[in-house]
Amino acid sequence: MQVYIEPIGRLINEFSKLPGVGKKSAQRYAYKIIGMSDSEAQEFAAAILNVKKKVKYCKVCGNFTENDVCDICKERDKRTICVVKEPKDVIALEKLHEYKGVYHVLHGVISPMEGIGPDDIRIRELLARLNEGGVEEVIVATNPDVEGDATAMYLARLIKPLGIKVTRLSRGIPIGSELEYTDDVTLSRAFIERKEV
């Protein structure tokens, strides 16, 4: 006889697929769901289906949006493009309320170790945006690690010949850490003190 009855085992298995969630946490989450009212559980399930149905990638910057083009691309100053690795990095920067320009989400960084080259991330799309003109500065806000630095160097060599300023967040960010987990003050400072590559 198995320890869990089938519906509970199945839900625990689903929760175990979430990042950093072990069997014990997954069990606790499953019991929480069992203890919810029917309408609460339905809300939860609907939120999962809803996010899959409604969330798309912005055709311009690659960030999450409910429309073809995201609100940031529609409303903000297009003279500056801040290049980040992932959508969660946009969230980290937006929380500061410092930056007034637009973004470009690469959905990855160049990583020879993992076999990810320039063509595997959204660099072509970035160049297309730059070729449309009007961009004065590209801020490369990839993580301050080997892959992030390599990507920044690659972009600088590509973009500078176009006569566009390329900057990188200043090295107030602790080396080897992830942008998402940098505290706001450090991140804010790094943004203000960004330096031309």
Added chain:
Amino acid sequence: MQVYIEPIGRLINEFSKLPGVGKKSAQRYAYKIIGMSDSEAQEFAAAILNVKKKVKYCKVCGNFTENDVCDICKERDKRTICVVKEPKDVIALEKLHEYKGVYHVLHGVISPMEGIGPDDIRIRELLARLNEGGVEEVIVATNPDVEGDATAMYLARLIKPLGIKVTRLSRGIPIGSELEYTDDVTLSRAFIERKEV
């Protein structure tokens, strides 16, 4: 402008309702869902709805079941009843494969601090089972904390006059800890060395 678009914010909010899940973890879980295929996300949502639809409480012991009466109550030796606080405690004990009797889940313990009295937990149902006859021993496996001990003492005073042996898990379990988190060896020993109250 809010930081998250509505469907993502809504899903993060749902994940934040799970025990021990903060905003950062909830965001990570939400991004994981966004990165899933449609069918994977549908499976996840279905598992949540399924658990609410299928999981009921056993009419006899109060444990989780898909039927009116759980498999343990149907198949196992009814001369011994092991009394626990919550369904997750049944899981912790079943993992040992030591115990061959049945369970009784109280769904709580007596706690004057929280205003929970004997009538608020499934003690009446336990007495009804005992009055049907055939039970030789009641093992009280509530947590070894103040409320668990108080509940055990209360049950012992109630059940002993019926001529039924009442035992409690031996004090190998670290005091103040929770049964669910006790390591298997300690828990197994405590089970074997259970003592009459």
